[in-house]
Structure formats: C-alpha cells, structure tokens
Amino acid sequence: MSKRLAGRLIVLGITGSIAAYKSPEIVRALRAEGADVQALLTPAATRFVSPLTLRTLTGHAVDADLLDLLPDGRIGHIVAADSADALLIAPATAQWIGAMASGLAGDVVTAACLATTAPVIVAPAMDGEMWAHAATQTNATRLRDDFGYALVAPESGALASGATGVGRLAETAAIVDAVVAAIGAAPIREPNESRRPPAVPAGDLSGRRIVVTAGGTEEPIDAVRILANRSSGRQGIALAEAARDRGADVTLIAARVSVPLPEGVTIVRAMSVDALNAALRNALLAAPNGGAATPADALIATAAVSDFRVAGGPLTEKLRRDGEITLRLTPTPDLLAGLAQALGPRATRQTLLVGFSAEASATPRAREKLQQKDLDLIVANDVTAPGIGFESAENAAEIIGADDLVTRVGPAPKRVVADAILDRVAALLSTRAG
Numbered sequence: 001m002s003k004r005l006a007g008r009l010i011v012l013g014i015t016g017s018i019a020a021y022k023s024p025e026i027v028r029a030l031r032a033e034g035a036d037v038q039a040l041l042t043p044a045a046t047r048f049v050s051p052l053t054l055r056t057l058t059g060h061a062v063d064a065d066l067l068d069l070l071p072d073g074r075i076g077h078i079v080a081a082d083s084a085d086a087l088l089i090a091p092a093t094a095q096w097i098g099a100m101a102s103g104l105a106g107d108v109v110t111a112a113c114l115a116t117t118a119p120v121i122v123a124p125a126m127d128g129e130m131w132a133h134a135a136t137q138t139n140a141t142r143l144r145d146d147f148g149y150a151l152v153a154p155e156s157g158a159l160a161s162g163a164t165g166v167g168r169l170a171e172t173a174a175i176v177d178a179v180v181a182a183i184g185a186a187p188i189r190e191p192n193e194s195r196r197p198p199a200v201p202a203g204d205l206s207g208r209r210i211v212v213t214a215g216g217t218e219e220p221i222d223a224v225r226i227l228a229n230r231s232s233g234r235q236g237i238a239l240a241e242a243a244r245d246r247g248a249d250v251t252l253i254a255a256r257v258s259v260p261l262p263e264g265v266t267i268v269r270a271m272s273v274d275a276l277n278a279a280l281r282n283a284l285l286a287a288p289n290g291g292a293a294t295p296a297d298a299l300i301a302t303a304a305v306s307d308f309r310v311a312g313g314p315l316t317e318k319l320r321r322d323g324e325i326t327l328r329l330t331p332t333p334d335l336l337a338g339l340a341q342a343l344g345p346r347a348t349r350q351t352l353l354v355g356f357s358a359e360a361s362a363t364p365r366a367r368e369k370l371q372q373k374d375l376d377l378i379v380a381n382d383v384t385a386p387g388i389g390f391e392s393a394e395n396a397a398e399i400i401g402a403d404d405l406v407t408r409v410g411p412a413p414k415r416v417v418a419d420a421i422l423d424r425v426a427a428l429l430s431t432r433a434g
C-alpha cells in the first residue's frame with residue numbers, strides 16, 4: 001500500500017491532556033504513512049509526555065518554549081508554521097481550544113496555528129462535562145466554522161476521571177485519516193530540507209563520554225548566607241544538550257543554576273567548590289579513588305567557580321546585625337589546574353580539557369590561562385559586554401586552541417556557541433583517534 005503522507009511534514013501540537021500519553025503512538029502512525037513529524041508542546045504537555053521521547057521518535061528538536069530559539073537560531077513556531085503540510089493538534093485541551101478561539105499566542109502550539117496557512121486538524125480530549133460545556137462547544141465551533149479547522153470529534157468511552165462519556169481522544173487511525181483528507185492533493189509546501197525544522201544532528205560525538213560543569217558555585221558565610229555569582233548555567237546547559245544531541249554520553253555537574261536542567265544526561269549536583277572538586281574527580285579520575293572506570297573524552301568546564309571563600313570556614317550560626325563586620329576571604333584552589341596535573345601532560349592524557357575565561361578583555365588573559373593550566377582549548381568571553389555572557393541568552397566567544405587555532409563565534413544563541421565549541425572538541429578527538 002502506498003504511503004499517504006510520503007514527503008509531508010506534519011507538525012504535531014500536543015497540549016496538557018492525559019491523552020498526551022498517546023502522542024508517541026500518533027507519531028509512529030504518521031511516520032508509518034511516510035510523514036516527517038515535528039512535535040510542539042505546551043508547557044502543560046511537557047508534564048504528561050517527555051520531550052526526550054518525542055525528540056527521539058521524531059528525529060527533530062522538540063519546541064516547547066515560545067521564547068526559546070531553535071538550536072540554529074531560527075524561531076521554532078514560525079519555521080513549523082511556514083513549512084508544515086498540516087498542523088495536527090492532538091490531544092487538544094479545553095484550555096487550548098479556548099485560547100485558540102480567542103487568537104491568543106501564549107504557547108508554541110497556538111502561535112504556530114496563528115502563523116500558518118496550512119490546514120489545521122484538531123482532536124479534542126477531555127472530561128465529558130468539559131466537552132459538553134457551552135463554552136467549549138462555542139470555541140470548538142468557532143475553530144471549525146470561522147477558522148476552517150477540521151475537528152476529529154472525541155469518542156464515547158471510559159475517561160481518565162473514571163466516568164464514561166464523550167470526551168475520549170479519537171482513535172489514532174481516525175486522526176491520521178483526517179490529516180490525509182485535510183491535505184488532499186496539495187503540493188508539498190516546503191520541499192527544501194534546510195527550511196524545515198532542523199533534524200537532530202547525526203551524532204559525531206556518538207560513543208564519547210563528555211563531562212560538563214555549569215552554573216555558579218556558592219560558598220557559605222554563615223548558617224543562612226552564601227557568597228555566590230551571577231552565572232545562570234545557560235552556556236553549560238546548552239553544551240550538555242548539544243553534546244547529548246550529537247550522540248555523547250553526557251555527565252552534567254551542576255552548581256547553582258537559574259534555568260531548568262536538561263533531560264537525557266546524567267546530572268550530579270555540586271554547590272560548593274569542594275563539592276565540585278569531589279564530583280569532578282569522581283567523574284574524571286579512574287580508580288583507585290573509586291571514580292570513573294572509563295576515562296572521559298572531554299571535560300568542558302563552564303562553571304563559574306568561586307575564587308574566594310570565608311577564611312577559617314563558615315560560621316555555624318546566623319550572623320546578627322550588631323554593627324559593622326569584616327569578612328576575611330581566602331583564595332580557593334584552582335580546580336581545573338589541579339585536574340590537569342592529576343590527569344598528566346596534555347600530550348599523553350586521554351581527556352581533553354576545555355576551560356572558560358570569562359573576563360573583561362578576555363583574550364590575552366585566556367591565552368595565559370591556556371598555557372599555565374595546560375589546557376587543550378579555552379573559550380574566552382567578555383562578560384562585561386552588553387547583551388552577552390552571564391544571565392543572557394546570547395554569547396560571543398573566541399575559542400583558542402593549544403595549537404593556536406582561533407575560532408570566533410557570536411553574538412549568537414548559547415546553543416550556537418555550544419555547537420561551535422563542540423565542533424572543535426570533535427575535531428580534536430578525531431585527530432587524536434587518527
């Protein structure tokens with residue numbers, strides 16, 4: 001039997017219904033008909049079905065955050081809207097149908113529907129009373145009659161609440177039939193792959209073990225206060241995600257971060273300099289320390305490690321506001337230099353060491369650090385420049401190698417900077433293998 005969706009791109013919008021657990025099955029059914037599928041999720045949907053599962057099944061980065069750009073810097077919901085042959089919203093919640101009927105663009109699924117001229121197919125799923133409510137019926141009728149969306153009516157049967165009624169997501173086969181019918185004989189909208197949502201990269205780091213540190217360390221002052229810094233962890237998390245997407249087995253050692261930690265990587269939390277040091281040694285130094293059995297291929301040290309801590313250790317009680325106090329600070333050890341020493345000279349060690357130099361006019365200082373610490377690569381970024389560095393979504397950097405090769409990247413989304421760093425890591429690893 002010929003595949004009815006061969007060459008088509010179907011954008012699957014998933015919203016926060018219990019029936020979201022059926023979305024992997026819908027992806028499989030669409031792919032079995034020859035379609036390329038990309039998933040867009042509302043924030044609520046991510047609580048019902050894992051973005052990692054959908055990324056793996058579709059082969060595309062999942063878009064679940066309206067304000068996040070795609071790994072290649074494009075706006076995800078616009079790329080989806082412009083290149084899809086059809087947008088299928090399954091399951092569609094009462095909330096989502098209401099938001100769509102009002103033209104609200106508060107999540108990637110509504111935003112993509114507003115931005116597209118492709119056919120939209122909506123498969124509602126909800127409790128029977130919710131579906132029967134006049135508000136839901138009015139909103140659903142508006143989608144069908146005013147917007148021209150195809151509705152795949154929910155079916156009668158047992159619902160998640162335990163009740164029986166009309167509200168259950170239609171059968172997958174009926175949903176796929178509705179997509180095929182809505183597209184009809186229209187030509188393929190975007191045959192050019194490069195304008196479609198990006199595919200997950202082929203895996204040039206597959207089989208590699210990569211350790212990334214992210215965030216800022218905190219050092220206790222007393223029982224409740226800490227010395228911290230403004231690192232958000234974004235660049236390290238972008239590196240961990242990019243390495244994972246390129247096939248690496250990733251360990252992310254996370255200090256204090258202000259953004260969500262990624263899925264699909266091993267997470268180790270380490271808040272203080274000492275805890276970070278212990279976690280690094282455990283992940284990178286082979287037994288007898290009881291540490292890593294297989295040497296890591298690379299350590300990318302993005303964490304902003306405190307340079308100082310309270311001399312003599314923190315106070316065990318909370319300091320009182322009884323007048324002026326003086327804090328005496330003492331320097332912390334340089335973790336990366338210590339590790340470089342423990343792992344042996346650059347020419348013979350197995351693990352590539354990548355450091356970061358986040359300072360004003362970073363480049364000259366970065367070259368010094370590269371040599372002093374015996375690193376393979378150092379990433380220099382000027383954290384004082386406006387719009388890049390700490391707390392921002394973008395970064396601009398120079399990636400300097402011990403071989404003196406310099407790559408400049410940005411200002412660009414931190415994921416783009418991450419991929420540029422990994423390009424250098426992958427190149428060094430393959431030279432070494434050769």
Ligand SMILES: Cc1cc2nc3c(=O)[nH]c(=O)nc-3n(C[C@H](O)[C@H](O)[C@H](O)COP(=O)(O)O)c2cc1C
Nearest residue numbers: 015016017018019042044045093094095096125126
């Ligand atoms: C366990 C559970 C199951 C739910 N299932 C549904 C459902 O099937 N349909 C629905 O309309 N809402 C359902 N909800 C409520 C939605 O998750 C909620 O309205 C949410 O705001 C929807 O957001 P979204 O439409 O932006 O994804 C459920 C809530 C919970 C806690």
